[in-house]
Amino acid sequence: MDSTLIKAEGLVKTYGRKPVVNGLSLDIQEGEVLAIIGPNGAGKSTTLDLLLGLRRPDAGSVTYWTSDPARHIGLQLQSTPFFPGFTALENMRMFAAFYGLRLTSDELMGHLRRCGLEEHAKTDALRLSGGQQKRLAIAMTLTHEPKLLFLDEPTAALDPRARREIRDLIRSLSASGTSIVFTSHDMEEVHKLASRIVFIHNGRIAASGSPQDLLDRYKTETLEELYISLTASG
Amino acid sequence: MMTILKTMLRGLSRDIHTLVWNIAFPVALLVGLGLYFNQTGYSYRVLGGVLTTNVLFGATIVTAFYVMSHRNRGVYKLLRATPFSTLSFITATTGARTVLMLAVSGCVLLVGAVLLGTRLSLLSLLLVLAVLLVGTVCFTAIGFIAANLSRDESNVNMISNLIGFPMLFTSEAFYSLAHAPKWVVFIGNIQPFHYLVEAMRIAVFPGEAVSAIWLPFGILAGFTVVCVAIAVATFRWDSEKPGSPKKQKTRITAAT
Numbered sequence: 104m105d106s107t108l109i110k111a112e113g114l115v116k117t118y119g120r121k122p123v124v125n126g127l128s129l130d131i132q133e134g135e136v137l138a139i140i141g142p143n144g145a146g147k148s149t150t151l152d153l154l155l156g157l158r159r160p161d162a163g164s165v166t167y168w169t170s171d172p173a174r175h176i177g178l179q180l181q182s183t184p185f186f187p188g189f190t191a192l193e194n195m196r197m198f199a200a201f202y203g204l205r206l207t208s209d210e211l212m213g214h215l216r217r218c219g220l221e222e223h224a225k226t227d228a229l230r231l232s233g234g235q236q237k238r239l240a241i242a243m244t245l246t247h248e249p250k251l252l253f254l255d256e257p258t259a260a261l262d263p264r265a266r267r268e269i270r271d272l273i274r275s276l277s278a279s280g281t282s283i284v285f286t287s288h289d290m291e292e293v294h295k296l297a298s299r300i301v302f303i304h305n306g307r308i309a310a311s312g313s314p315q316d317l318l319d320r321y322k323t324e325t326l327e328e329l330y331i332s333l334t335a336s337g
Numbered sequence: 338m339m340t341i342l343k344t345m346l347r348g349l350s351r352d353i354h355t356l357v358w359n360i361a362f363p364v365a366l367l368v369g370l371g372l373y374f375n376q377t378g379y380s381y382r383v384l385g386g387v388l389t390t391n392v393l394f395g396a397t398i399v400t401a402f403y404v405m406s407h408r409n410r411g412v413y414k415l416l417r418a419t420p421f422s423t424l425s426f427i428t429a430t431t432g433a434r435t436v437l438m439l440a441v442s443g444c445v446l447l448v449g450a451v452l453l454g455t456r457l458s459l460l461s462l463l464l465v466l467a468v469l470l471v472g473t474v475c476f477t478a479i480g481f482i483a484a485n486l487s488r489d490e491s492n493v494n495m496i497s498n499l500i501g502f503p504m505l506f507t508s509e510a511f512y513s514l515a516h517a518p519k520w521v522v523f524i525g526n527i528q529p530f531h532y533l534v535e536a537m538r539i540a541v542f543p544g545e546a547v548s549a550i551w552l553p554f555g556i557l558a559g560f561t562v563v564c565v566a567i568a569v570a571t572f573r574w575d576s577e578k579p580g581s582p583k584k585q586k587t588r589i590t591a592a593t
Contacts, residue, residue: 178418182411188351200340201421
């Protein structure tokens with residue numbers, strides 16, 4: 104598979120009679136920052152679930168670069184999946200244990216430090232600010248040092264400062280060699296972070312390419328214009 | 338597994354639901370009823386009733402809320418993306434709850450001995466321990482079932498109460514059903530709490546023929562197997578798709 108980490112071919116997923124993902128094929132390359140964008144209900148989350156192996160497709164296949172993808176993939180959800188009453192450090196310890204790792208407090212603190220949360224290690228995770236919770240959710244995914252990281256709307260509902268902190272963190276992770284797949288509704292953010300964009304609409308890929316490729320191909324000045332144009336066309 | 342169990346116990350001890358239902362409620366109930374009626378025979382019934390009611394509500398309601406909270410927060414979804422199996426997580430959750438339940442039961446027994454004068458032999462204590470262990474697993478599984486059938490917090494509250502209160506009222510935890518209508522006795526005989534109470538009554542009450550415990554204990558164990566099987570079969574990791582099949586994982590194919 105060369106540098107391909109995940110190759111999905113002809114994915115179909117139907118809920119009731121409605122196909123949410125409809126013949127979608129895409130690959131994820133090592134080292135890239137791939138943005139999956141599209142309107143609400145376009146099939147982004149279901150696509151992520153299929154790529155992560157959380158749901159079985161009705162048709163199509165997903166091929167991974169490794170026989171044990173769960174050990175090498177990290178996932179940050181839109182929600183904040185923290186255990187009630189647990190501190191940031193305890194949540195880190197818990198998720199490290201899910202990967203069979205018994206990390207020392209120093210090692211866990213190292214991951215928290217990387218995400219700018221060192222001072223909040225003993226704070227109840229649910230009492231952290233929105234931006235801090237997102238960073239903790241990312242820190243939790245780093246305990247097993249994944250090769251590929253899925254971030255589902257990592258900056259949604261955050262203030263500008265917190266958004267910038269998350270973007271800086273994503274850049275830092277990418278620079279250190281982690282491949283990243285993220286979803287977002289913020290086109291400016293997508294333009295700043297993504298090396299490649301996949302636009303999903305009605306369960307299919309409506310457009311795909313680097314930000315500049317897409318702007319040139321569709322002759323629009325911004326990704327937001329492109330988004331509006333692709334959504335309007337059906 | 339031990340790291341997860343220990344971290345869970347630490348978290349459980351800070352959980353407000355756990356504190357209210359598992360510690361304050363049974364001790365207050367034991368002291369209140371025991372001192373109000375102030376009869377040796379009834380003190381043993383109250384002791385057994387409090388220990389079993391604590392299992393019924395502590396394991397069922399708290400587990401149901403806990404599972405619902407985990408599901409809605411996406412903990413199970415995240416868990417599915419890790420190599421750790423959901424079954425192992427459920428086992429760890431049940432293990433932590435059982436340890437907590439035994440600790441609380443120890444407090445109840447101590448308070449009973451000091452304030453009500455209830456004394457248990459070593460054999461009684463061992464039988465109480467066995468009944469508590471099986472009962473906690475059974476009612477924790479029922480808590481999982483309640484959460485699996487629920488969509489949100491208000492739903493889980495209603496379903497837990499619909500399961501818990503009829504079980505309590507059709508049992509002999511605090512009063513005799515000797516003169517109750519036949520249909521009440523019939524309902525009591527087809528639910529697990531009745532057998533938990535019966536087994537516990539024999540375990541704590543001095544003078545009972547110990548061999549009589551095997552029938553209710555065996556039936557309780559049978560209910561436990563059935564409830565665990567239903568809990569596993571109906572388990573939902575995702576709050577977004579009620580009733581979706583438990584196993585929907587993508588087939589993993591590694592490139593060669």
